[in-house]
Amino acid sequence: MTAEHDPGVHAGPLVPTEQIPPWMRRLTDNVAAVTDSVLNRGGDRTRWASMLGRDKRAAAVLVLIGGSWDEAFDHPGGLPPDAEILLTERAPTLRQHSGQVAFPGGGLDPGDEFPVGTAMREAAEETGLVSEGVDVLANLPSFPVPVSSFDVTPVLAHWRDPGEVRVVDTGETARVARVNLRALLAPESRFQVQRTVMGARAYKGPAFMVDGLLVWGFTGGLIAAISEVAGWDVPWDSSDVRPLDQAIEAAGSPQTIGPGAVLPAHLRRASQGGAR
Numbered sequence: 637m638t639a640e641h642d643p644g645v646h647a648g649p650l651v652p653t654e655q656i657p658p659w660m661r662r663l664t665d666n667v668a669a670v671t672d673s674v675l676n677r678g679g680d681r682t683r684w685a686s687m688l689g690r691d692k693r694a695a696a697v698l699v700l701i702g703g704s705w706d707e708a709f710d711h712p713g714g715l716p717p718d719a720e721i722l723l724t725e726r727a728p729t730l731r732q733h734s735g736q737v738a739f740p741g742g743g744l745d746p747g748d749e750f751p752v753g754t755a756m757r758e759a760a761e762e763t764g765l766v767s768e769g770v771d772v773l774a775n776l777p778s779f780p781v782p783v784s785s786f787d788v789t790p791v792l793a794h795w796r797d798p799g800e801v802r803v804v805d806t807g808e809t810a811r812v813a814r815v816n817l818r819a820l821l822a823p824e825s826r827f828q829v830q831r832t833v834m835g836a837r838a839y840k841g842p843a844f845m846v847d848g849l850l851v852w853g854f855t856g857g858l859i860a861a862i863s864e865v866a867g868w869d870v871p872w873d874s875s876d877v878r879p880l881d882q883a884i885e886a887a888g889s890p891q892t893i894g895p896g897a898v899l900p901a902h903l904r905r906a907s908q909g910g911a912r
Contacts, residue, residue, distance in 0.1 A: 645751050645789050647777045656773050657705050657794055659714045663866040664774045664792065671777045673861035677841070695786040696751035697741030698722070698759040699862065700770065701817065702795030713868035715818050721859070722801065724762055725811035725849060728890045735810070735891035737851045739858075740765070743786065751775060755791040763812045764804050769797030776862075781854055790858060810889070813849060820846050821863055823872040831880040831893060839893075843883060850887035852880070
């Protein structure tokens with residue numbers, strides 16, 4: 637999809653406030669603050685967008701969050717104990733973002749009602765998600781992802797009736813996970829990752845490690861922004877900055893972070909012809 641055919645999506649709530657769980661309303665009431673949160677951490681949307689050029693492609697991801705409706709919970713961030721978020725681990729054989737943890741999603745297809753139709757179709761194709769238990773709440777502002785030339789619109793939804801999800805195509809997805817949000821946002825799960833190239837910092841951003849999943853990059857940054865805007869944050873050590881390759885090593889799955897993949901030690905040994 638070229639820039640001239642960009643669908644142009646309105647960011648904001650898609651349903652009345654009373655249809656949104658109370659603990660999600662701070663987010664849906666001010667979706668523009670998600671962009672502000674990213675920019676306040678050093679992001680530069682104008683620079684990212686300029687890197688897409690004229691060949692940018694429209695894409696959407698489904699930010700699907702489950703959890704009880706009530707708002708009175710014993711948690712500093714107001715999250716219900718059963719709050720969870722749907723994440724996937726991309727197959728290690730994919731050309732872009734291989735092995736990385738991501739929201740279900742993908743590019744606009746002909747006939748999609750963008751962005752909701754795209755996000756829901758991709759989620760069904762990747763995880764077997766049944767739409768009947770999902771209430772779509774809002775579109776968040778789009779974010780450029782220069783590596784893949786996508787301009788990504790996150791679609792926020794509440795998983796009113798969580799059901800079974802699974803890996804549908806192993807060529808596309810290695811793992812599908814329902815991750816508890818309290819565990820994901822806990823101080824012991826949060827840190828930052830940094831990558832340097834020839835001595836210069838090439839990347840620094842939020843990261844999470846839970847259930848063997850390393851969440852960083854676009855997904856980690858968006859989760860961090862959503863949590864901040866929604867008021868779900870609890871104090872954590874933002875000075876804990878770890879080298880990205882070491883974090884990937886700790887996660888134990890190969891991930892593409894640039895021209896090639898970072899392989900954990902056991903996989904690196906195997907690729908070299910056995911343990912040494």
